[in-house]
Amino acid sequence: MQTGIAEKGDTLRLAYAQYLTIVKYKAFTQVTVRNPWDSTRVLHTYLLVDKRKPLPRVLPQGTVVRIPLERMLVYSAVHCGLFDELGMVEAVRGVCDLPYIRLEKIHQCVAEGKVTDVGSSMSPNIERVIALRPDGILLSPFENGSYGRIEKLGVPLIECADYMETSALGRAEWMRFYGMLIGKEYESDSLFTKVEYAYQALRHVADETEEKPVVLAELKQGSAWYVPGGKSVTGQMYADAGACYAFGTIAENGSVPLSFETVFDRARHADYWLIKYNQMHDKTYAELERDYRPYAGFDAFRKRRIYGCNTAKVLYYEETPFHPERLLKDLIAVFHPNLFPNYEMRYFTPLSE
Numbered sequence: 001m002q003t004g005i006a007e008k009g010d011t012l013r014l015a016y017a018q019y020l021t022i023v024k025y026k027a028f029t030q031v032t033v034r035n036p037w038d039s040t041r042v043l044h045t046y047l048l049v050d051k052r053k054p055l056p057r058v059l060p061q062g063t064v065v066r067i068p069l070e071r072m073l074v075y076s077a078v079h080c081g082l083f084d085e086l087g088m089v090e091a092v093r094g095v096c097d098l099p100y101i102r103l104e105k106i107h108q109c110v111a112e113g114k115v116t117d118v119g120s121s122m123s124p125n126i127e128r129v130i131a132l133r134p135d136g137i138l139l140s141p142f143e144n145g146s147y148g149r150i151e152k153l154g155v156p157l158i159e160c161a162d163y164m165e166t167s168a169l170g171r172a173e174w175m176r177f178y179g180m181l182i183g184k185e186y187e188s189d190s191l192f193t194k195v196e197y198a199y200q201a202l203r204h205v206a207d208e209t210e211e212k213p214v215v216l217a218e219l220k221q222g223s224a225w226y227v228p229g230g231k232s233v234t235g236q237m238y239a240d241a242g243a244c245y246a247f248g249t250i251a252e253n254g255s256v257p258l259s260f261e262t263v264f265d266r267a268r269h270a271d272y273w274l275i276k277y278n279q280m281h282d283k284t285y286a287e288l289e290r291d292y293r294p295y296a297g298f299d300a301f302r303k304r305r306i307y308g309c310n311t312a313k314v315l316y317y318e319e320t321p322f323h324p325e326r327l328l329k330d331l332i333a334v335f336h337p338n339l340f341p342n343y344e345m346r347y348f349t350p351l352s353e
Helices: 077-085 104-111 126-132 148-153 170-171 174-181 187-209 233-240 260-267 285-291 291-297 325-334
Strands: 022-025 028-036 042-050 063-067 072-074 092-095 136-139 156-160 212-219 224-228 256-259 273-278 306-310
Touching: 022 174, 028 174, 042 256, 063 174, 072 077, 077 092, 077 174, 077 187, 092 104, 092 126, 126 148, 136 148, 148 285, 170 233, 170 325, 174 187, 187 233, 187 325, 212 260, 224 233, 224 260, 233 325, 256 260, 260 291, 273 325, 285 291
Parallel strands: 042 063, 072 092, 072 136, 136 156, 212 273, 273 306
Antiparallel strands: 022 028, 028 042, 224 256
């Protein structure tokens, strides 16, 4: 495309998202995604142009996306759920990793032949993708990663880097971009405003608490215990929920592998312990001790203050990226049970014996 846009665009104010910039011009909207692994570089630039209008003769450099998208191939269940909430699940015409998608509407549409299952996101069936004729492919980028033959189809690749944001509201704010893609800008803006208000109101409630209990997270995996870094979304949410995270001083925004001895030394006396797992039945204290006997040495184990989230039964990964306020309320209810005495937790429940 030619360069040299003379008109001045209006930059959309994004309060939390660090890797997203949106500038509106008269004939198109420019969306810039910064590289999460090198913030001095641009990962991708998109030029959103209304498909009902002629393509402008002069456009800056970038990938043209004719919106609204109506035949999307979506790699992630998280984004399928958002499009369903925005009332446009019918725009999802292809999916990857169907066994991991818990949205009943998607499975029904696959059974009816309205949605195509293109197989694994690591190696999608290229013939099915071509037959699908998608007008946009939404996928998650990885550092120095490539997308194989998908890149050569001439279909806009929407790199969904929202999962790399370092705050809960930063990730949720990406719904404003995704809403633009499907012609639901007003609805997505309205939804985000509600999410933001609810989250900040809950955070304010937690801020007023004097007691800040210490929290430990996750379980040992093989030889390492991967703990969320202090700058991760999880680490920051513990702080927003009025807790003191045992590994909050680790200045990382991802997970950090530690030895069991290091975790035990630092978090042995933690007041609460939150775990996530995926299995048919809910974990118990007896099972946890069978899994790894030294777990019983933590104060949270002895005092029966472990809360589990069984992701095989609840929509934790599907809901919380764009509804962090739901998770925050759960966390506050764990750390400060007197604040919401009649609240029924959505994701976490106390472990039984």
